[in-house]
Amino acid sequence: MNNASARVKQLQNTMAPIHRFCVESTWAQKDPTADCCDFTFGNPHELPLDSYVDALSKSLKPQNKDWFAYKQSESDAQETIAKSLTERFNHKFDSADVVLTNGAIAALNLVLNLIVEAGDEVMFMTPHWFLYEGLILEAGGQARKVSLTEETFELDLQAIEAGINTKTKAVIINSPHNPSGKIVTKTQLIALSEILKRKSDEFGLEIYLISDEAYSQILFDDQEFISPVTLYDNSFLVYTYGKVHLTPGQRIGYIAMPETLKGQEEFREALNVLQMFKGWAFPNALLQHSINDLEKISINLEDLQRKRDVLVKNLVDFGYEVFEPESTFYLLVKSPIDSAWNFVEKLANEKVYCLPGETFGLPGYFRISLTANQSMIDKALPVFRSAL
Ligand SMILES: Cc1ncc(COP(=O)(O)O)c(C=O)c1O
The missing domain is CATH 3.40.640.10 (Type I PLP-dependent aspartate aminotransferase-like (Major domain))
Structure with a gap:
């Protein structure tokens, strides 16, 4: 038998909570081509910056x-x-x-x-x-x-x-x-x-x-x-x-x-x-x-901050407890029910996907990634409101 070593299995164990999310959650099983509001990970939901592409193009020609x-x-x-x-x-x-x-x-x-x-x-x-x-x-x-x-x-x-x-x-x-x-x-x-x-x-x-x-x-x-x-x-x-x-x-x-x-x-x-x-x-x-x-390029931080402000204001108005970030692209929100996993699953049934705190050592909270695009935010807000 050609099984993975005990050392690798030990490493796998440290990833059990995130692995469970990446395999068992509704997010994991979603249709990748379907329209959805994906706030799970800090991945891009818009095309890369032109300046970024230009920088790489410039270096592509061997000198x-x-x-x-x-x-x-x-x-x-x-x-x-x-x-x-x-x-x-x-x-x-x-x-x-x-x-x-x-x-x-x-x-x-x-x-x-x-x-x-x-x-x-x-x-x-x-x-x-x-x-x-x-x-x-x-x-x-x-x-x-x-x-x-x-x-x-x-x-x-x-x-x-x-x-x-x-x-x-x-x-x-x-x-x-x-x-x-x-x-x-x-x-x-x-x-x-x-x-x-x-x-x-x-x-x-x-x-x-x-x-x-x-x-x-x-x-x-x-x-x-x-x-x-x-x-x-x-x-x-x-x-x-x-x-x-x-x-x-x-x-x-x-x-x-x-x-x-x-x-x-x-x-x-x-x-x-x-x-x-x-x-x-x-x-x-x-x-x-x-x-x-x-070294000189950055994503648009004003836009990111604007998305943070829109989400924080609306979620607080709906009645959520939100921890306002000073930095990063994440927003921590207290789950209205004990199990953040279950609450995140409830949102996922409406195609709004967030990361439950069980995956990062904070059960009772969920994380929203601000890298989602504006259209995702617009569609998700009514879902966040009604889920309460
Ligand atoms: C706190 C922290 N450290 C390190 C990393 C890894 O960054 P990278 O994948 O760009 O190496 C991440 C990525 O999410 C992170 O959130």
Whole structure:
């Protein structure tokens, strides 16, 4: 028999709630050609930006014989990113410490494989993005979940401190946060940094901070985003362009190591080797050649904010409890009945599809993706109203 290994089955188990949704829900069984209002995942529901297509078209024409040769982290791309990060955060990043990856998923996979030894713990906050646990397990670690504060989705600093122990290798911080859209404040980041320093000293260990900043450029109401890596020395910054361009199928992102990270020269080389053995996990040549233009492109944030405002206002008027996001493309809504799964199924019977909180560690809530188009919003509003 040629069954999948026990290790793969363990990874599958971490995905059980989302897998159930992707297989058993009414959304999973819908007719893909039928008209519907799909608010489940952060996928595009309109054509990609012209500027995005132009940027790729420009780089399509080879400028030398190596244009489509094997690529690692290309120096032009590294320099563009280091310059942009240094300017955005007023914090020095060396181009050699920027590692181009296939989006944030590969970046997280690489950082975890770089630092985690068998049995180490890696902490992350819940509600959570659905791949953290599996990514930690895949790297040989054990996941430790700590809840964010109820209803306000802030870091629970006491619980974080209490959860850190001699096995803790890293803490993943996801700000702006999927699914709440909450940005961690500077005061909380400073307090977190103090805890990590104190605990590292107490145990004589390096505790790393992994900052998943996938949504750092999707900010509403002139919100300010402060990168945790600017406030804690032993940090890795993880980024993907999949959100700001709304092109999650175009795999490009990076790991950036601030100058303050101890051992970063060794890490650079080790990451490069890991990328080879992870199946040449570098973004493709075309994407890397385009990065100078791609770095300047963003989806229309005004339009996204307008969609947020329309949905928040209407849902609140109907009587829903909504958590208004400061960032990201998600809206968290309290389910009017205990089982968000059942409520989402009720909406699905009217072809309005949302993601139940059971899939991201927050039963009792459901998530609406603002990447749905305007016509979907218009059709869905009466359904949201009558479902109450
Ligand atoms: C919090 C968070 N981190 C990482 C990712 C992965 O991004 P990508 O698929 O672009 O690598 C996502 C995608 O949804 C996310 O929400």
